[in-house]
Amino acid sequence: MSNCHGIVVGMDGGGSGCRVAVARVENGAVGRVLGRGQGGPANPATDFQVALDNLRGAIHSAWAQAGLPEDDLPKVRAFAGLAGVRDEEMARRVAQALPFVNSQVVEDRLTSVTGALAGENGSVAPIGTGSFLARQTAQGVRYLGGWGLALGDDASGAWLGQQLLRQMVRCFDGIAPHCDLSQQALAEFNHDHARIFRFSSSAGPARFAKFAPMVVEAAKQGDPLGHELMTRGADYIVAGLAALGYETGERLCLSGGLGPHYADYLPAPYRDAMRPPKGNALDGALYLAARGAG
Template sequence: MSDLTKPATVLALDAGQTGVKTRLTRPDAAPVERLFAGVRTDQPLLPQLAAVTREAASGVPLDALAAGVSGLTSVEHDAGELRALLHDSAPGRVLLAHDSVTSYLGTLGDQHGVVVASGTGSIILAVGPAGVARVDGWGYLMGDAGSGYWLGRAALDAVMRAHDGRGPATALTEVVSSRWPELEDAYVQLQSDPAKVSVIAWFAEAVAARAATDEVAARLCRDAAEELALSVVTALRRAGADGAPVVSAIGGVFRGSLVREAFEEAVRAVHPGVRFEAPHGTGLDGAAALADLPAAHPLSALVSSAG
């Protein structure tokens, strides 16, 4: 990281739909971490971040506010607007980035490599000699290949194929039937469920748990691993990575041993010298790191700054 002096009082935000984690760091006190309700995608984002900032700062003047935000769009990627919303107590600097950037910084720091995050969704970010490359993270309707949603959706498809006689029998049928005893009514109930994305993603854990004994579940895990490996290899190529890149895989999908093993095997087939590293920190650590990210670092171009 930079050897520049870090701002004395920093509020870091790691904002997602399931929760907003905050860390207030002051030179004269121990860091204070809090958890707030997640951001709402059906409401303007920046006012929500401003409200969390006011509550988390508790009246303490901030030298810097550094936020990593899930689903940050180009329209909302404006640190100046966020700083203006905090006009009554505007921080000296405001730094705003997509959470893929802060996830990378929290996971690998400022070194070159690639971070693949696969939970409900999936997104891959690589940093190399040619710059920064983002792959996927396009949401459940247009992307997120190999994600928890992707696995859950594939599991439901496999169950209904087995039900129709179009596919092999699978132990996943029992899992789906435990939620919807009448399988032929399941699709109607699911389509009308406002939480359908998280409901579908929930089945990914059942797929991983049955991969050792059910061939259908095993195939789905291998398919997910191949998708994630393809995204990683693509990101590394676009970032100009060398033959021994650093790869860190995070997120709930990688808790499945078959997914992780098949993923590593597929990446190693293209990059035999690859090094797989455990995360060095968290997304909240990455948000805090925005405050002293060197201006020359490739990721700086993806950070909106004001002040």
């Protein structure tokens, strides 16, 4: 038998790019990483063919870097976590199109949670442009939130930015009093009604999220609106954790670009339970591939 039985491939893909790693399995765990590759967007719900092309390119780069025989590629065990894989049908279509005999495809929520906890129990709140919460117990993983900006994604960057701009127009209209932060947001639009209107008619989550760092910074400086928004975000995280059955003291990872910024607005027991994520979604994919490989 070739050495391909001790090798796994992990994949992470989303709207901004994809990453692939080839690793050796040692004692049933992920061992040395032999090769890495990366490529463009790989959300198969957005564009199936582009996602597959980008993944295939990254797979071949990683495999070449690992220096393994080309013929062995299809025989290894592979695991992919990709944004946009919301049902079994999509997972099967992607798995069949990948160059592996044995591959599993899931939504990147699972690989991101598994990467952060490295298989241990605990809760994760990946908070970037969007947001969701998850809790891993012996019974498996339960998710909460992640509905998108129109219905949820509370505490996310898009949500923080949208809440800031909502308050900004209330101040502009004279319904609420201005503060430094609302004035700063208005200055971004040159105090121009038409510009604000054009933005509000067309902006998606990513453009709203561009205002999130302004909120984080203002809150640090003591701005009342910034503080209120960060506190509302933290309250949502606490309420979501409670709904997931979180018990005081359990490991808690607030990951993503914004997650760690909520630490100061959480009650002390949550703050004390916070741990940095053990790894990212690509680490999670390798972990799940290795576990599958036994």
